[in-house]
Amino acid sequence: MSFSIEDAAQVLRPPEAGLPYLRSDRASDLGAEPGSLALDGDRIASFSADSGARQRIDARGCAVVPGFVDCHTHLPFAGWRAEEYAMKIAGRPYTEIARAGGGIRSSARALGATSDDDVLAQARGLAAEMLAHGTTTFETKSGYGLSIEAETRALRLAGALAASVAQDVTSSALVAHAVPDGFDADAWLDAVERALPQMLAATTVTALDVYVESVAFTNDHLARVGALAAAHGLDLRAHVEQFARHGSVPVALSAPARSLDHLSCASAEDVAALGAAECAAVLLPGAEVMGAEELAPGRELADAGAIGVLATDANPGTSPIVSMPLIIGLAVRRYRWTALEALLASTLNAAWVLRRSDATGSLEVGKRADVLVIDGPIESVPYRLGHNPVAFAFAGGELVYARPDQAWRLAS
Numbered sequence: 001m002s003f004s005i006e007d008a009a010q011v012l013r014p015p016e017a018g019l020p021y022l023r024s025d026r027a028s029d030l031g032a033e034p035g036s037l038a039l040d041g042d043r044i045a046s047f048s049a050d051s052g053a054r055q056r057i058d059a060r061g062c063a064v065v066p067g068f069v070d071c072h073t074h075l076p077f078a079g080w081r082a083e084e085y086a087m088k089i090a091g092r093p094y095t096e097i098a099r100a101g102g103g104i105r106s107s108a109r110a111l112g113a114t115s116d117d118d119v120l121a122q123a124r125g126l127a128a129e130m131l132a133h134g135t136t137t138f139e140t141k142s143g144y145g146l147s148i149e150a151e152t153r154a155l156r157l158a159g160a161l162a163a164s165v166a167q168d169v170t171s172s173a174l175v176a177h178a179v180p181d182g183f184d185a186d187a188w189l190d191a192v193e194r195a196l197p198q199m200l201a202a203t204t205v206t207a208l209d210v211y212v213e214s215v216a217f218t219n220d221h222l223a224r225v226g227a228l229a230a231a232h233g234l235d236l237r238a239h240v241e242q243f244a245r246h247g248s249v250p251v252a253l254s255a256p257a258r259s260l261d262h263l264s265c266a267s268a269e270d271v272a273a274l275g276a277a278e279c280a281a282v283l284l285p286g287a288e289v290m291g292a293e294e295l296a297p298g299r300e301l302a303d304a305g306a307i308g309v310l311a312t313d314a315n316p317g318t319s320p321i322v323s324m325p326l327i328i329g330l331a332v333r334r335y336r337w338t339a340l341e342a343l344l345a346s347t348l349n350a351a352w353v354l355r356r357s358d359a360t361g362s363l364e365v366g367k368r369a370d371v372l373v374i375d376g377p378i379e380s381v382p383y384r385l386g387h388n389p390v391a392f393a394f395a396g397g398e399l400v401y402a403r404p405d406q407a408w409r410l411a412s
């Protein structure tokens with residue numbers, strides 16, 4: 001199928017072709033000029049209208065941007081934890097809920113009690129919701145297994161999800177999320193280390209992930225997971241500095257990590273180090289808002305030249321959010337980011353975290369046709385907070401979402 005997206009008010013383009021990422025202090029180098037875009041098969045074919053295309057979209061007044069890349073989600077999971085949210089609103093901290101058997105353990109019990117079919121049905125529903133909000137690439141994580149068998153099952157379910165949705169889906173093994181009952185943290189990582197070759201053989205995992213927090217793992221465990229990742233040729237991702245400062249950033253950077261996620265309590269030294277490192281700073285403003293967490297130093301990270309990234313952290317506990325436009329709106333307001341900084345962080349830089357930026361994340365001829373038509377200018381995405389701005393979404397050249405009120409724009 002070929003499409004011609006015509007007369008857009010803005011087409012978001014990188015300053016040059018082939019960039020793996022663009023540091024946030026260069027976001028203003030992105031172009032947003034009027035233009036058209038032709039898609040042929042699964043590729044972006046040209047930056048001009050194609051009068052021979054099978055279908056045409058009248059994009060007057062619209063922005064055309066890359067499909068969003070959500071590089072930090074906890075799909076697949078089972079059920080929700082609305083009751084914990086009510087507790088948090090009433091003032092009970094997450095760390096206390098977790099120690100009382102809630103939090104990750106609660107989701108692990110739910111996953112264990114839910115059939116494969118039901119887990120996949122929930123995850124596919126969320127993937128469809130993500131698609132309607134413009135997410136054409138996303139990451140999955142294990143971490144709600146809390147036994148070797150259940151972690152392996154979660155990774156297998158993530159693979160089944162990847163095979164059955166329109167998006168490009170990657171898989172991370174969050175092997176150190178909470179310490180399972182019957183283990184201490186060291187003994188659990190011993191078990192992970194022994195089982196890892198077998199876990200990886202059955203899956204398409206590209207990264208190991210670890211959660212450093214008082215209720216989870218320490219910096220020593222972070223270093224150990226980093227060494228395990230390196231030994232297996234995988235990237236290291238890490239949840240760090242979410243609720244309190246643990247000094248994890250220098251440890252992770254020396255691992256070296258591909259991304260450091262959360263960073264709500266990062267220090268000025270951490271900001272400077274991330275500004276110089278080839279390691280993404282993945283900020284999760286949804287979790288910060290929902291959990292009344294500290295505010296990550298987003299403005300400072302962007303000014304320091306970090307590889308700034310945004311993600312939903314979609315999970316049943318701390319961030320039941322799947323909308324990247326909502327995340328962009330929160331980031332712009334809370335971090336005082338420009339719309340371009342937030343768009344860059346949700347597309348090319350997020351694709352780099354997942355090692356997909358050679359294929360997607362920016363509008364370039366020859367890249368995969370993961371393309372959104374937005375119902376207004378780029379600046380309206382953060383401004384109309386809570387509105388879904390996606391009029392049309394293409395994933396791999398397929399028109400996978402068309403908002404009914406925008407159907408008039410489409411003609412054969």
Ligand SMILES: [Zn+2]
Nearest residue numbers: 072074239313
């Ligand atoms: Zn997370």
